[in-house]
Amino acid sequence: MYTIGVDIGGTSIKAGVVDEKGNITLSLQIPTKNSPNACIESIINLIKELIEKSNLTTNQIKGIGFGFPGMVNSKTGVVDFLPNINGWENIDFSSKIENAFGVKVKITNDANAHTLAEQKYGSAKGANNVVMLTLGTGVGGGVIIDGKLYEGEGSKGTELGHTTLILGGNKCGCGRKGCLEAYVSTTALINQAKEQMLENKDSALWHLCNNNLATLNGKIFFTELNNGDKTAEKVFDKYIIYLSEGLLNFCNIFRPEIIVLGGGISAQGKVLTDKITKYCKDNYYGLTGAPEVKIVTATLSNDAGIIGASALI
Ligand SMILES: [Zn+2]
Missing domain, CATH: 3.30.420.40 (ATPase, nucleotide binding domain)
Incomplete structure (x- = not known):
């Protein structure tokens, strides 16, 4: 069949x-x-x-x-x-x-x-309790509890991107303020990089942008991050904290076996997951005896x- x-x-x-x-x-x-x-x-x-x-x-x-x-x-x-x-x-x-x-x-x-x-078939294969966050222009969420997709009443739950990260913080696409999406989407990362570029005119990010802030995109950002640009590193380190704090909330609510990160930014693989894993390990609630949550990137993409x-x- x-x-x-x-x-x-x-x-x-x-x-x-x-x-x-x-x-x-x-x-x-x-x-x-x-x-x-x-x-x-x-x-x-x-x-x-x-x-x-x-x-x-x-x-x-x-x-x-x-x-x-x-x-x-x-x-x-x-x-x-x-x-x-x-x-x-x-x-x-x-x-x-x-x-x-x-x-x-x-x-x-x-x-x-x-x-x-x-x-069923990718990086969380065999896990019974899974949280997934897709990091694109928006931020989507999915939750599997005891092997079953959990959707909430009327299938309107698990909007993980619209949980509050910063009270009264940046405006989100949904109309509210301070949602996780407003800090960890691709758009948010690019905006964070633009802010830092204005304060760091010697950043290599300016060269690949031909000195035009509007042309900054994810590809340019990650190229310079991997080249060791200090401004890009500073932005990314802050981004990791935003994302990790969001994930810590999900660890404390669900304590999944595994968190899967999908979407464009997840292509960074271990550059992303190593830092998040360390941050989460250092900041879990109830560290003693609490099972460690594996954090991986999606493998099935297209x-x-x-x-x-x-x-x-
Ligand atoms: Zn929102």
Whole structure:
């Protein structure tokens, strides 16, 4: 038997057939259409094409899972709101797909799908208690408790990026102040680097930016960090403290076996995890006898959306 995983994004939709070992046997991609109805029609056609090209029948498909970039209710199958795709508000989604294919349909948000993928097949494989944080332009969270994805009431929990790190602190994309996201997203890191560059005109960061602050990006920042630029190091050390303090909260709430970091910044691998591990070790609550939390980076990256969505089935 096979499952199908669909990763819905703001610009493209990726779907894949996944075998029982979690391998993608075939995947296809289409651009995201502008209205929900057109989008759903294109998704149905994409899945039909996928089944046909795989020489399968719907009898061989156990179910179809979807990961959405926004708010969904996994129990009712309704997509509540997608901030980055036009018109997706209160859409009764799962029933439409069920009617088209006659198989089980499950939906969740993309951070939850990534978390599930890492726990089933990636860096947290075999762990029963997992916390994942995705560090991108936003910060997503996923939690697995006793081997099961925990989504909270109405699937609206585990918004780990919007827990308060600094009371009354920097403005967050959600409208509140001081959220973890406002300190550890890629955007936040770049803003922290820009502030420090203005105070350190001799920083090598200025050269790669051609003296134009607006062109600073993550790639330039990490290039100079790895070249040993003192300003970049200062920014990164502070960033590590923000991130570690956020993770310490999750350690103290959940005491997971493992924390997985995903998203663009996680590509730094051990540069990131070694420093965080040390900071957390030095600052845990109840250090004596408390199990140490392993902190690792995600290993599935591009395919995680499809694999995680399929793993909902
Ligand atoms: Zn927020």
